Amino acid sequence: MTSQQPVLALDVGGTKLAAGVVTRDGTVQSFCRTETAVAEGPAAVVKRLLDLGEQAAAEAGLPLDRPPVSNGRPFAAIGVGCGGPLDPETGIILGPPGLPGWDSVPLGQLVAERFGLPTYVENDATAAALGEYRWGGWDVQNLVYLTVSTGFGGGIVADGKLFRGAARQxxxxxxxxxxxxxxxxxxxxxxxxxxxxxxxxxARRATEAAAAADSTLSGLVVTAKDVADHARAGDPVARAVWDETTAMLGRMVAVLINVSEPDLVVLGGGVTRSGAQLLEPVREAALRQAMPPAARACDVVLSRHGDAVGVLGAAAIAYERREES
Ligand SMILES: [Zn+2]
Incomplete structure (x- = not known):
């Protein structure tokens, strides 16, 4: 692998698919997104993911021919982040709760066959932790990344190494x-x-609460963004759901601070677009409830990568595992 070759990164979320070309210094040269439309089933979603990868490659000026690649490999490797559980060795997806019907989907093999390039599949939140460590601009050795998105998950970097564990999840x-x-x-x-x-x-808890009480959310098809917006506007039902959410997340972050003593807990994912409305109560609760030495050594921040965090994570995995292989 030459150091000049970028990687192609694919990200399978419960709501959005994303693809991008990422260089070794973490520069995102192209970035494309589309709806996951998970109800269409894995075959249709994987086809659109592969098409999105081709689009991202073309937009970066590195069009992918169908294999065999005629003019050399434009990419060092492909990294794929997907909701777990999955097997990172075989690239098989093992029925994630957020991707109904994805039972034993050989995602790594399908990507590798389409593009003829070495392909590495990893749990998306684990991957994102490595992306934040490598390219988040934080300069720390111990980091917990949490994604607050369609689902909720995270990954841990301890003493400068991505924590994988015995099951590699x-x-x-x-x-x-x-x-x-x-x-x-x-x-x-x-x-x-x-x-x-x-x-x-x-969204679900707010829908339940709004059905049982007088709320500006009553009768709406509610999203998490609606709950944040209506809470900010003073609706008591939305406010109660939002406060419960930040209290629960704050407690969760305190648990993780006690377990792994990170320098930094980084929050990313779509729900973190609510910014300080999410961060401030979570940060306050987490640092108040964690054991004092661990809490004093830690801070809680938002990712600076926005929607590209998943693609950067998948790219970080591609670089790391390509070097290991
Ligand atoms: Zn559970």
């Missing part, structure tokens, strides 16, 4: 239980962080 941070008698989670357990903190849960 990098930890299932979304399914850490923060209320053992709490709401049922998509994984079947009760009271997981994801059952409160994900965009899906924020």
């Amino acid at each position: 990098g930890g299932e941070l979304g399914h850490v239980v923060i209320d053992w008698q709490g709401r049922r989670c998509g994984c079947g357990a009760r009271g997981c962080a994801e059952a409160y903190v994900s965009g899906t849960s924020i």
Whole structure:
């Protein structure tokens, strides 16, 4: 692999697909997004993901021929981030709660066959943690990344290395239980962080609350953004759901600070577009509840990468695993 070759990065989210070309210094040369439309099923979604990859390559001036590639390989490798559980060795997706019907989908093989390039698949939140560590501009050795998106998950970098663990999923941070008698989670357990903190849960809890009370949300098809907007405008029902969400996330962050003593907890994902409305109460609750030495050593911030965080994570994985192989 030459150091000049960029990588192609693909990101499979529960709501959006993204693709981009990323250079070794973390510059995003092209960035394309489209709806996941998960109801169409894996075959249709994977086809659109591959087409999006071709579009991102073309927009970066590096069009991908169908294999065999005639004029040499334009990319060092392809990195793919996807919701877990999945097998990073085989690139097979193993029925993630956020991607119904994706049981044993050989995503890595499908990408590699289409483009004829080495392809590395990783849990999207684990990948994003490495992307934040490498290119987030933070200059720290210990970092926890949490994505508050359609789902909720995260990854850990400890002493400068991505934590993968025995099952190589990098930890299932979304399914850490923060209320053992709490709401049922998509994984079947009760009271997981994801059952409160994900965009899906924020919208669902607000819909339930607005059906039972007088609210400016009543009768709407509610999104997490609506809950943030209506809470800011003073609606008490939206406010209660938002406050519960930030309290739960704050508690979750405190748990993670106690477990891994990071220099930094970075929050990313679509719900973090609400900015200080999310960050400030979460930061205050987390640093108040964590053990004092760990809390004093840590701060809680928002990712600077916005919507590109998933693509940067997938790219970081491609560089790291290509070098290991
Ligand atoms: Zn769960």
